Amino acid sequence: MQETIKYSEPELITLLQKRYESAFSYVYQQYSGALYGIIQNIVADTELANDVLQEVFVKIWKQIHQYDATKGKLFTWMLNIARNAAIDMVRSKGFQNNKHNDELKESVYEHAGTTQIATDQIGLRKVVHQLKPEQKQLVELAYFEGFTQDEIAKMLQLPLGTVKTRLRAALIQLRQMLKNT
Amino acid sequence: MDIQAYIASGVIESYVMGLATEQECAELESLRKQYPEINAAIAEFEAALEAGAMANAQQPPAVVQQKIWQTLQSEFQQQPTVNATFSEKGKVIALPWLKYAIAAAVIIIVASGALNIYFFQKINQLQQQYTALVNESNSLQAGLNIYKTKALDLYNSMQVMSDPNMIKVPMPGVKGKEDNLATVFWDKQSKAVYLLPNRLPQAPENKQYQLWALVNGKPVDAGLLTADCNGLCKLKTIPEAQAFAITLENKGGSATPHLDQLYVMGKIAG
Known part of the structure; x- marks a missing residue:
C-alpha cells in the first residue's frame, strides 16, 4: 500500500x-x-x-x-x-x-x-458455496446471476413467498459465515 | 413493530446486497430514519461484507488502471498533494510573518523617504551655508589683499620717507582752506618728488589736483594726482625748487596754475 x-x-x-x-x-x-x-x-x-x-x-x-x-x-x-x-x-x-x-x-x-x-472458487462466491444446497442455489441465482425473486420463483416453480423466505434465511446464514471468517 | 425481529428477518442483508425489492427498500429507508438500531445493523453488515470482499481481493493487472487513466485523464483535476497540504499549512504560519515583514518594509520605506527629505533639506541648508562661507572667505581674502597692498604701500612710503636724502616739505592749507594738508618728499640726490595727500577734499569728476614747483618765482608742472593714489605717490622729477603748491585744475592738468584754485603751499626749508 x-x-x-x-x-x-x-x-x-x-x-x-x-x-x-x-x-x-x-x-x-x-x-x-x-x-x-x-x-x-x-x-x-x-x-x-x-x-x-x-x-x-x-x-x-x-x-x-x-x-x-x-x-x-x-x-x-x-x-x-x-x-x-x-x-x-x-x-x-x-x-x-x-x-x-x-x-x-x-x-x-x-x-x-x-x-x-x-x-466459485474465490471470494464471496466461495463463501456462498458453503451454504446448504437450496440456499446456495437461491443466492447464486439472485446475487451472482441477477435474477429477480419473481424470475427465480417461476424458474424453480416455487411460491414467491418461499423464495423470499429462503433467500433471507440464506443471507442471514451468509452473514454469520462472513462474521466468522 | 418489533424492530429486533425486523432486523433479524434478513431484509437488511437483502438491502445491502442489492437484492431487496423496491417496496422493501422504501420501507427500510423510512424505518432507518426512526430506528438507530436498524442503521447500526446496516452498518455492521456493510462492514462485514466489505471486510469479506477485502479479504478476498484479487490483484487486477496493471493494464486495467492504465486504460482507466487513459479514459479519464482529461477529467482529472490536479489536486493538492501532501506537499501542497504542508505548504498550505506553512502559508498559514508564514502569513502573519509576511504581514509583519511587509509592514516593516513599508515603515522602512516611509522612514527612508522621510530621511531622504530631511537629508535633502539639510544638504541644501549646508550648501547655502557653505556658499555663504566661501563668499565670506573670498571677501575676507579680498579685504586682506587690500590691506596687504596698503601695508606694502605704507612700507614703501616709509622706506621713502625714512630715506636720509629726503627733504620733507609740509604744505598747509592756504587762507580759507586751513583744514587741508599735503606733504612733498623730495630726494636731494635723485630729485624725485613724492606727494602725500594728507587731507585734500575729494576731487570732482572732471577735476584733478596738480602739483607745482616754484622755481625762482615761476610755477613748473610737477605732475597730476591720480585717483588711484592712496599713499605716497611718485610724481615728476624736479631738479630745483624753492616751494611746492597744489591747485585744482581741469582733468589732464593745465600749463599754468589757476591761483584762485590754490589749496595748499609750502616752502622748502632753507
Whole structure:
C-alpha cells in the first residue's frame, strides 16, 4: 500500500466530487482488488473481467454525484455497481459461466485462448458455496446471476413467498459465515 | 413493530446486497430514519461484507488502471498533494510573518523617504551655508589683499620717507582752506618728488589736483594726482625748487596754475 494518506469517507467523497485525481487514485489502490474479486465471481473470462473492472471505475468516476451516503457506505455502492456491471457483461455476451455445473470446479483452465476462472472458487462466491444446497442455489441465482425473486420463483416453480423466505434465511446464514471468517 | 425481529428477518442483508425489492427498500429507508438500531445493523453488515470482499481481493493487472487513466485523464483535476497540504499549512504560519515583514518594509520605506527629505533639506541648508562661507572667505581674502597692498604701500612710503636724502616739505592749507594738508618728499640726490595727500577734499569728476614747483618765482608742472593714489605717490622729477603748491585744475592738468584754485603751499626749508 503505497498510499500514506488515510481519507475519512466523507472527505474522500468530497475530493472525488471535486474531481481530484489523488482521491480517485486512492479509491483504485484501496478497492480495485476487492471489486475485481467480485467481478471474477461473476465473469469467468479474464479479458472480460478486466473490461468490467475498467467500466466499473469509469462509472464510479462519472456517477459519484449520484452516490447517496444516507443509503450506504461508499464500498457498498461500488460493490453493487461492480456486481451489476459484471452481470450485464455476462448477459450481453451470452456468456456461459459455470452455473449449476459442479463438474467444472478446477480453479483455472485454458479455453479458446482466453483464461477462464473458476468463479466459485474465490471470494464471496466461495463463501456462498458453503451454504446448504437450496440456499446456495437461491443466492447464486439472485446475487451472482441477477435474477429477480419473481424470475427465480417461476424458474424453480416455487411460491414467491418461499423464495423470499429462503433467500433471507440464506443471507442471514451468509452473514454469520462472513462474521466468522 | 418489533424492530429486533425486523432486523433479524434478513431484509437488511437483502438491502445491502442489492437484492431487496423496491417496496422493501422504501420501507427500510423510512424505518432507518426512526430506528438507530436498524442503521447500526446496516452498518455492521456493510462492514462485514466489505471486510469479506477485502479479504478476498484479487490483484487486477496493471493494464486495467492504465486504460482507466487513459479514459479519464482529461477529467482529472490536479489536486493538492501532501506537499501542497504542508505548504498550505506553512502559508498559514508564514502569513502573519509576511504581514509583519511587509509592514516593516513599508515603515522602512516611509522612514527612508522621510530621511531622504530631511537629508535633502539639510544638504541644501549646508550648501547655502557653505556658499555663504566661501563668499565670506573670498571677501575676507579680498579685504586682506587690500590691506596687504596698503601695508606694502605704507612700507614703501616709509622706506621713502625714512630715506636720509629726503627733504620733507609740509604744505598747509592756504587762507580759507586751513583744514587741508599735503606733504612733498623730495630726494636731494635723485630729485624725485613724492606727494602725500594728507587731507585734500575729494576731487570732482572732471577735476584733478596738480602739483607745482616754484622755481625762482615761476610755477613748473610737477605732475597730476591720480585717483588711484592712496599713499605716497611718485610724481615728476624736479631738479630745483624753492616751494611746492597744489591747485585744482581741469582733468589732464593745465600749463599754468589757476591761483584762485590754490589749496595748499609750502616752502622748502632753507
